[in-house]
Structure formats: C-alpha cells, structure tokens
Amino acid sequence: MKTNLLYYFIKEEMRLHVSLTNSKNYYSYPFTLICFFAGITLASHYFFSGLNTIKIGEYFISLLFVGGIMSGTFGLFARDFLERRFGDIGRLFQNSLLLPIKLGTIFLTAALSDTFFYIFWFILPVLLGYSIGLAVFALASFDLIYLAISSIFSFTTGLLLSFIFTVIFQRSKFVFTLLTLATVGFCTFLYSKFQTFLFFPFSIFYIEKSFSSFLMSLLLIILFILFAYLSIGREYTTTIRKKETRTSISFQKRLNPYILKDFIDMKRTGDLLAKPLFNVFIPSVLVLLLFLHSSLIDYLNFGILFFSIIIGTLGTQMLNSLISSDSMAYYNHLPISLKDFILPKMKLSLLICFLESLIILFFYSYYTKDFSQMLEAAIITLGLLIYNFALSFYLTGLHPNENIMHSKSFLLYLIYFVPVLTLVTFLNALFPTNLYYLFGFLLTTALMGKLYLTLGIKKWSVRE
Amino acid sequence: MELIKAEGIEKEYEHFKIQNFSLTLSEGKLFGILGPNGSGKSTIIKILTGQILPSKGNIDVLGTNPIRDPIKTKEKIGIIPEQESPPSFLTVTEYLEFIAKVRKLSHAKTKIHHWLDFLELKTEKDSIIKNLSRGTKQKVLFAQAFIHEPKLVFIDEPLVNLDPLVQKKMKSFLQEYVAKGNTILLSTHILSTAEEICDEICILKNGKILFRGSISESKKEKKNLEDFFVELIENEN
Numbered sequence: 001m002k003t004n005l006l007y008y009f010i011k012e013e014m015r016l017h018v019s020l021t022n023s024k025n026y027y028s029y030p031f032t033l034i035c036f037f038a039g040i041t042l043a044s045h046y047f048f049s050g051l052n053t054i055k056i057g058e059y060f061i062s063l064l065f066v067g068g069i070m071s072g073t074f075g076l077f078a079r080d081f082l083e084r085r086f087g088d089i090g091r092l093f094q095n096s097l098l099l100p101i102k103l104g105t106i107f108l109t110a111a112l113s114d115t116f117f118y119i120f121w122f123i124l125p126v127l128l129g130y131s132i133g134l135a136v137f138a139l140a141s142f143d144l145i146y147l148a149i150s151s152i153f154s155f156t157t158g159l160l161l162s163f164i165f166t167v168i169f170q171r172s173k174f175v176f177t178l179l180t181l182a183t184v185g186f187c188t189f190l191y192s193k194f195q196t197f198l199f200f201p202f203s204i205f206y207i208e209k210s211f212s213s214f215l216m217s218l219l220l221i222i223l224f225i226l227f228a229y230l231s232i233g234r235e236y237t238t239t240i241r242k243k244e245t246r247t248s249i250s251f252q253k254r255l256n257p258y259i260l261k262d263f264i265d266m267k268r269t270g271d272l273l274a275k276p277l278f279n280v281f282i283p284s285v286l287v288l289l290l291f292l293h294s295s296l297i298d299y300l301n302f303g304i305l306f307f308s309i310i311i312g313t314l315g316t317q318m319l320n321s322l323i324s325s326d327s328m329a330y331y332n333h334l335p336i337s338l339k340d341f342i343l344p345k346m347k348l349s350l351l352i353c354f355l356e357s358l359i360i361l362f363f364y365s366y367y368t369k370d371f372s373q374m375l376e377a378a379i380i381t382l383g384l385l386i387y388n389f390a391l392s393f394y395l396t397g398l399h400p401n402e403n404i405m406h407s408k409s410f411l412l413y414l415i416y417f418v419p420v421l422t423l424v425t426f427l428n429a430l431f432p433t434n435l436y437y438l439f440g441f442l443l444t445t446a447l448m449g450k451l452y453l454t455l456g457i458k459k460w461s462v463r464e
Numbered sequence: 465m466e467l468i469k470a471e472g473i474e475k476e477y478e479h480f481k482i483q484n485f486s487l488t489l490s491e492g493k494l495f496g497i498l499g500p501n502g503s504g505k506s507t508i509i510k511i512l513t514g515q516i517l518p519s520k521g522n523i524d525v526l527g528t529n530p531i532r533d534p535i536k537t538k539e540k541i542g543i544i545p546e547q548e549s550p551p552s553f554l555t556v557t558e559y560l561e562f563i564a565k566v567r568k569l570s571h572a573k574t575k576i577h578h579w580l581d582f583l584e585l586k587t588e589k590d591s592i593i594k595n596l597s598r599g600t601k602q603k604v605l606f607a608q609a610f611i612h613e614p615k616l617v618f619i620d621e622p623l624v625n626l627d628p629l630v631q632k633k634m635k636s637f638l639q640e641y642v643a644k645g646n647t648i649l650l651s652t653h654i655l656s657t658a659e660e661i662c663d664e665i666c667i668l669k670n671g672k673i674l675f676r677g678s679i680s681e682s683k684k685e686k687k688n689l690e691d692f693f694v695e696l697i698e699n700e701n
Contacts, residue, residue: 248555251558252565257566333544335567337535463534
C-alpha cells in the first residue's frame with residue numbers, strides 16, 4: 001500500500017511535468033544537465049588550470065544541503081493542499097485524506113517522492129556530468145561514489161530538516177522559536193569546536209570516508225524521518241485551525257488590490273514571515289555562512305558582490321511561492337489580465353527580497369568591517385532581481401518550479417542569465433564603485449526586465 | 465436587441481467536438497443550455513465568455529469580441545463558473561471588496577452590504593473562504609457575478625450545492641432579474657430547474673444542438689421536459 005502510494009506520487013509528478021510542456025522536453029532534462037555540467041567542469045579545468053576536486057565536492061554537498069532546505073518548505077502549505085483549500089488542482093496528495101492512510105505516511109511519502117525526484121532529476125545527472133568532465137582529463141577517482149552518497153544524504157537531511165521546521169512553524173511559533181534558537185546555539189557550539197561548518201556526518205563521510213560517519217548520516221536521516229512523522233501528528237489538519245473568522249483588511253483604500261490580496265495570502269499562509277524566511281532569507285544566510293568560512297571566497301575574489309548574485313538568483317523562489325499558491329484560485333471568470341496577476345506579485349517579491357538583501361548585506365559589511373561596497377552590492381542585487389523575476393516569468397510562466405526542469409527552459413535560462421552574471425563580474429572588476437556603471441546596469445536590467453515581462457505576458461496569455 | 469451573436473463555432477477535443485454551433489440571444493431572456501455530462505455545455509459558456517478560444521467561428525457579446533478582447537467582454541458581463549475556487553485566504557467581505565475594486569464599482573460598500581444581506585452571508589462575512597461550505601462558496605460566486613448589475617450573466621450549473629431554501633430564493637431572483645430586461649444564459653443538467661425558470665432552451669449532445677425552442681414547444685410531444693429530453697438523447701445514440 002505504502003509503496004504503491006510512493007509509486008503513484010512519483011508517477012503523478014512526472015505526468016504533471018510532461019503535461020506542462022512535452023515529454024521530449026522533460027525527459028531530456030537530465031541529459032541536458034549531464035552535458036552542461038560536463039562542459040562546466042571542462043571549462044573550469046581550462047580556466048583555473050586544474051581543479052581541487054575535494055573542495056568542489058565539499059561545496060557541492062553543502063549547496064545541496066541548502067537546496068534540500070529550499071525543497072522541504074512544503075511543510076508550510078501541505079496542510080492547505082491536504083484540505084483542498086486551494087483551487088481544484090486535483091493532485092493525489094490532496095485526495096489522500098479520503099484514503100485509509102495515516103497522515104504521517106502521506107506527508108512522508110510526499111517528502112520521499114520529492115527526494116527521489118531530485119536525486120534522479122538533478123543530483124545524479126549533475127554528478128554524472130561532472131565525472132564525465134573529469135574523465136576527459138583522467139581526473140576521475142573513486143571519490144565520486146562517496147560524493148554521490150554524501151550528496152544524497154546532504155539533500156535528504158536538508159529537506160527533512162526544513163520540512164520539520166516548517167511543520168512546526170505552522171503548528172507553534174513558540175516551539176519553532178525555541179527549536180531555532182537551540183539549533184543556532186548547537187551549530188555555533190559545533191562550529192567553535194571544529195572551526196568549520198562541515199560538521200554534519202554527511203560532510204565528514206565525504207572527507208574521511210569512514211564507515212562510522214556513513215552510519216551516522218543514515219541514522220540522522222532515520223531520526224529526522226521519525227521526528228518529521230511525530231511532528232505531523234495524527235490530527236494535524238484540525239488541531240492547528242485556530243480562528244475561523246478574521247478581521248477584514250479593507251480593499252477600499254487606495255492600495256493596489258492585487259498587491260493587497262497577495263499580502264493577505266502571505267499573512268494567512270505563514271504569518272507574513274514564513275515565505276520570505278524559508279524561501280530567501282535562510283538559504284541566503286546559509287550560503288553566506290558557508291562561503292564566509294571557506295576558501296572559495298578568496299578563490300573567486302567576489303566578496304560582497306558574490307552575495308548580490310546569490311540573493312539576486314535565490315530571490316525568484318519568493319516570486320515562485322506567491323505564484324504557486326495563487327495560481328490555484330480561479331480568476332478566469334473575472335476581467336483580470338495576466339499582467340494584473342503577475343506584476344503585483346513581482347513588485348511585492350521585489351520589495352521583500354530587496355529588504356532581505358539589505359539586511360544580509362549590512363551584516364556582511366558589518367562582519368567584514370567594510371561598508372564601502374554596500375551601495376554597489378544593493379544596486380546590483382536590485383538589478384539582478386528585476387532581471388531574474390522577469391526572465392523567470394518569461395520562461396516558466398505560472399508553473400515556475402515545474403517548468404524550469406525542462407531542457408528548453410533550463411537552457412534558455414542559462415543562455416539569458418549567465419552572460420548577465422559574467423558581465424556584472426567583469427564590469428565590477430573594471431569599474432568598482434562607479435555610480436555611472438551601477439545606474440547604467442540598473443537601467444539596462446530594468447529595460448530588459450520590461451522586455452521579458454511584455455514577451456512573457458504575450459507568451460503565457462495564450463488561451464486553450 | 466441581440467446580446468449574443470455566435471456563428472459557426474467549432475472546437476475540437478480528444479473525445480468530442482463542438483460542430484457548427486450558432487446562437488443568437490436577445491435581451492430579457494432566461495436561456496438554458498441543457499445536455500448530458502460531457503455534451504459541451506461548459507465549453508460553450510467558456511467560449512462565449514472568452515475563457516477559451518474556438519477553433520472556428522465569430523462571436524459578438526454585448527458589442528465586444530470575446531475572441532479578440534476577452535477582458536472587455538468580461539468587464540461587461542457576469543460569470544458564475546462551474547468550479548467554486550475563489551482565493552482561499554480572503555474573507556467573504558474582502559473577496560467582494562476585491563471584485564468591486566477590480567470592476568471599479570462606485571458605492572461598493574452599499575452593494576456589498578446588500579448582497580451579504582440578500583444571500584444571508586452576514587454571519588460568514590469575516591470567514592476565510594477556504595473554511596466555507598461549497599454552498600456558501602456558491603453564494604459568494606453569485607454575489608460576485610451580480611454585484612455590478614450586468615446586462616448579461618452566464619451561469620454554469622446555477623443551483624448546484626445550494627440548499628432548497630436558497631435554491632427557491634435564487635430562482636425567484638433570476639426570474640426577477642430577467643424581468644427587468646437583463647439576460648441570463650445558464651447551463652444545467654437538472655431539468656426541473658430549467659423547466660421551472662427558463663423561457664427558452666437548447667438541448668446539446670456531443671457539441672451538437674438537437675433542439676432549440678421554448679419549454680412549451682418541448683412539451684408539445686411529451687408530458688414533461690424530462691421525457692422529451694430522454695427520448696431526444698436516446699434517439700441520437
């Protein structure tokens with residue numbers, strides 16, 4: 001029964017993706033990843049004259065942990081899915097309450113299906129591409145097996161942790177705060193002890209290749225699965241329903257009604273903070289911590305600009321989360337155009353991400369005791385956010401998380417986005433802190449954003 | 465005056481197609497599209513309101529073209545969709561305020577108050593829509609479709625989910641609304657509803673009109689609409 005459920009969850013996920021574009025575009029995605037990462041590895045070897053494969057493995061494992069954290073946030077909205085509070089999207093997950101299956105089993109199956117999906121549709125193709133790239137220079141080693149195992153452990157741990165935290169966030173803010181403080185305290189303690197953030201058993205397994213760390217990683221995952229199961233509880237759907245009525249927020253003021261509606265959605269689906277926190281802030285801070293305490297920051301010599309790029313790229317998750325929840329409501333009967341739907345979401349996401357980026361950049365500048373590049377970094381973040389939001393909408397429409405995992409969208413995204421990142425890096429090296437360059441960059445990204453938005457509206461307004 | 469003029473509408477799906485569908489509808493009518501499940505009733509409504517595109521044909525709705533400019537058409541009409549999926553996290557009042565803002569209504573507060581009162585939604589006015597029953601959501605959708613007093617309203621399965629008391633009230637309301645010179649086009653497979661309130665009907669099967677006429681015309685051959693409908697559909701098989 002349980003195996004069947006997992007099988008159908010995975011099958012449904014595949015069907016959903018295929019239905020959004022076509023099977024050729026979807027099934028070729030892992031091959032696209034293999035080719036892309038093989039190419040990246042070859043190019044990196046050529047440009048950097050030799051690769052430190054151990055270091056790359058460490059970064060990859062850590063980044064997958066952050067990726068897992070971003071993927072596991074469905075604890076935030078799983079409750080609403082289960083109760084069919086959104087529109088009639090008709091996923092199996094939403095109907096599973098009708099079946100004689102325990103709630104915890106349903107949730108865990110969803111988490112496992114997500115893990116399987118990302119392992120086969122992302123982690124393994126990336127590693128395969130990487131190993132092909134290395135093989136050309138006869139650099140392949142048995143490390144790759146360890147890297148693959150550590151990567152899967154890392155992603156699963158991140159996903160389960162994030163899932164547990166988001167479920168607890170929905171159930172009790174008090175317990176969530178306590179648990180967060182305890183986790184931060186525990187991590188600080190471990191950091192002070194080991195002087196590195198690579199203290200998770202899956203990182204140690206990759207570095208030391210010991211059986212005990214393999215066992216520890218596995219035990220940690222089993223423990224988290226158990227904890228996730230317990231945190232869901234038996235009556236997750238009813239116990240957390242606190243208020244049946246709310247005080248109205250009036251639409252009669254001069255505020256944009258679409259922005260106000262999204263604001264209410266954010267307020268009532270995660271007390272305003274959950275989406276900004278789990279989609280952008282926590283992943284950005286984790287990447288920041290990881291790179292602050294590794295040699296990569298010196299290796300790439302990006303400094304604060306690196307974080308502008310990270311936030312500018314991760315920020316799309318905020319927009320995606322606003323789109324994903326609202327696109328399940330039915331608006332087709334109203335005189336609402338696609339522009340009315342998407343533009344306010346972009347504005348709200350932009351405001352949130354920009355404020356978050358200012359906080360992160362401020363703390364980074366404070367930490368490095370160098371505020372000289374903060375304005376520059378903020379402007380670059382803003383420009384990248386505008387460009388990336390519009391580009392993401394143009395390429396993936398109202399199904400951003402699904403459509404990006406298709407060969408064509410993925411390749412186009414790389415083709416349109418990577419040159420901008422390269423340009424930023426070079427221009428920054430040539431004209432550091434030059435205000436003309438910065439405002440020129442902002443203007444260019446705004447104009448390009450406007451173009452992609454116009455093209456995207458034209459592209460996705462097509463009716464059945 | 466003709467409010468709807470559709471000619472030669474065609475739309476093809478995997479399992480069925482609408483073939484050469486034409487319809488003209490003048491003001492002051494309560495027109496029903498009847499048919500078994502999957503006959504194309506909802507598809508016709510979606511095409512006429514610009515929600516989906518026909519593969520062939522011309523449409524004029526209140527002087528607008530729903531194929532070329534669906535937003536303009538939707539501004540002038542009211543639609544109650546078959547599925548009840550208003551935004552989950554707005555309260556009833558907030559949703560109606562949102563609609564009023566989208567439709568740029570004047571005196572929105574008075575109109576919202578009227579509809580909350582008329583549909584007996586006052587106790588639920590501050591409830592989040594996700595927590596409402598299907599029937600209450602249907603009431604909210606009724607309010608959003610009529611709040612701007614459009615000359616033409618499209619309703620896909622109007623009374624489904626509503627309790628008998630509300631059904632009775634809504635039937636009277638629809639008849640009174642039409643008596644004021646407005647027009648309603650509804651689709652249903654509940655024949656008693658159509659028999660009770662419609663001035664004129666058309667019966668569809670597999671996207672083809674099998675009959676168009678008044679209720680009394682349909683009753684000429686049989687005692688009631690149900691017998692007429694069953695015979696017509698079975699003869700077509």
